[in-house]
Amino acid sequence: MANEKDLLGVVQRLDYACKEVGFFYVKGHGIPEKLMREVRDVLHKFFQLPYEEKMKIKMTRESGYRGYQKLGENITREKRDMHEAINCLTPITPGKYGDLGKTLEGCNLWPENPSNFKVVLENYIGHLKDLSRKIMRGIALALGGSVDAFEGAIAGDPYWAVRLISYPVASDVPEEKRTDTGMGSHTDYGLLTLVNQDDDMCALEVQNRSGVWIHANPIPGTIVCNIGDMLEVWSNGIYQPTIHRVINNSHQCRVSAVFFYETNFDAAIEPVEFCREKTGGDAKYQKVVYGERLVRKACCCFGDL
Numbered sequence: 001m002a003n004e005k006d007l008l009g010v011v012q013r014l015d016y017a018c019k020e021v022g023f024f025y026v027k028g029h030g031i032p033e034k035l036m037r038e039v040r041d042v043l044h045k046f047f048q049l050p051y052e053e054k055m056k057i058k059m060t061r062e063s064g065y066r067g068y069q070k071l072g073e074n075i076t077r078e079k080r081d082m083h084e085a086i087n088c089l090t091p092i093t094p095g096k097y098g099d100l101g102k103t104l105e106g107c108n109l110w111p112e113n114p115s116n117f118k119v120v121l122e123n124y125i126g127h128l129k130d131l132s133r134k135i136m137r138g139i140a141l142a143l144g145g146s147v148d149a150f151e152g153a154i155a156g157d158p159y160w161a162v163r164l165i166s167y168p169v170a171s172d173v174p175e176e177k178r179t180d181t182g183m184g185s186h187t188d189y190g191l192l193t194l195v196n197q198d199d200d201m202c203a204l205e206v207q208n209r210s211g212v213w214i215h216a217n218p219i220p221g222t223i224v225c226n227i228g229d230m231l232e233v234w235s236n237g238i239y240q241p242t243i244h245r246v247i248n249n250s251h252q253c254r255v256s257a258v259f260f261y262e263t264n265f266d267a268a269i270e271p272v273e274f275c276r277e278k279t280g281g282d283a284k285y286q287k288v289v290y291g292e293r294l295v296r297k298a299c300c301c302f303g304d305l
Contacts, residue, residue: 014135015142018227022242023206025222026135026194031127033221036196038120043255045114047084047166057109059087064106065298071168072177075301076184082173083182083246086111088121088162090265097266100291104298121162124196125259129160132192132261135225143235145274150234154269155191159262159290166255167203167248182248187241188228189297190262190290195224197256204256207243216244229293230263233285236271238278265291 017024046054051070059067066087074081091107110118133151140149167182182203197204197218204216204224216224232240248254263269270287271279 011138011141014138018139018142018231018239021206021208022240023216023224023226023244025219026131026225027219027222029131029223031124031131031223035120035124035127036221036223038116039124039196039257040198040255042114042117042120043164043166043257044253046086046111046117046164047253047255049111049113053113054084054111057086057111059109059302061103062106063109064089064092064104065302066106067109068111069302071173072179073302074183076181076186079181079184080177080179081181081183082170082177082179082248083165083167085166086164088125088164090159090161092265097291100266100289100295103295104291121164121257124257125160125162128194128259129158129261131223132158132160132194132259135192136261139231139239143238143272143275144278145272149272149274150191153264154267155263157264158191159265159294161190161260161262163258163260164255165258166253167246168253169248169251172253180247181245182254183246185243185245187243188226188260189230189293190228190260191231191234192261193226193228194259194261195226195256196259197224198254201248201250201252201254203246203248203250203254205245205247207245213245228260230269230288230290233269233288234272234275236275236279237284238275262294263290265294 054068057067059069069085071084072080088108092101092105136150137147199218199220202215202217205213228241271283
């Protein structure tokens with residue numbers, strides 16, 4: 001009975017966080033803190049490499065938008081972001097999703113230096129997939145559905161993406177490439193986003209319901225989680241994503257490993273019945289095919305490639 005009470009308490013807190021804030025910290029998640037530090041460590045080492053070395057895994061359209069993205073190449077709301085990154089996506093074999101998946105077909109491009117980069121990241125991604133599934137089960141219960149309501153044909157084979165990002169010190173960036181933000185204000189397009197960020201600086205900002213920007217201060221050992229656009233559709237607006245941005249005003253480079261947990265690539269997403277019943281009965285959102293939305297997002301953010 002105590003376990004049932006504990007579970008109920010977690011579900012209630014999760015429901016409150018998703019309804020009122022859209023952002024929350026996850027602790028006791030089971031991911032070794034040593035592994036979280038190793039991830040940030042290999043990112044710092046990679047982004048400190050010479051430009052020519054990083055360009056060995058350059059992102060291209062032919063790579064399915066996987067690989068290294070140079071400073072200022074990412075675009076948010078038609079403005080260039082002051083960061084560099086590595087983009088990793090669920091591998092897609094040729095023809096798996098037909099024309100729908102053709103743009104994103106391919107495998108990830110892993111750097112040879114640091115030598116443990118691939119091993120560390122693949123281990124970490126495995127942990128995040130498990131954690132994300134657990135969070136989604138809690139969200140299903142919080143919304144009044146069965147524990148596996150968001151699995152099976154719509155999210156039993158979830159697509160994932162990882163953005164490994166470095167936000168430089170502004171004074172180290174050539175003046176013509178400087179912008180006001182490391183990442184412009186936006187909401188995320190999927191279900192869940194899990195962020196592993198440097199512990200010793202604050203750059204992530206969240207806009208609260210009153211329109212005020214507040215810092216999502218790092219708490220060592222925790223993962224910052226926020227909900228995305230697809231969960232808004234599924235929940236028929238019960239849960240809504242929160243606008244956020246990144247501004248690095250510190251005197252040191254900041255890295256973050258950002259994991260996006262999504263639906264099945266070819267899933268058609270629409271408000272689920274038990275959420276429609278709680279919101280008047282009618283669907284407030286049109287059906288969206290996740291893969292189509294993701295391809296449009298990639299072409300928009302990486303349009304210069």
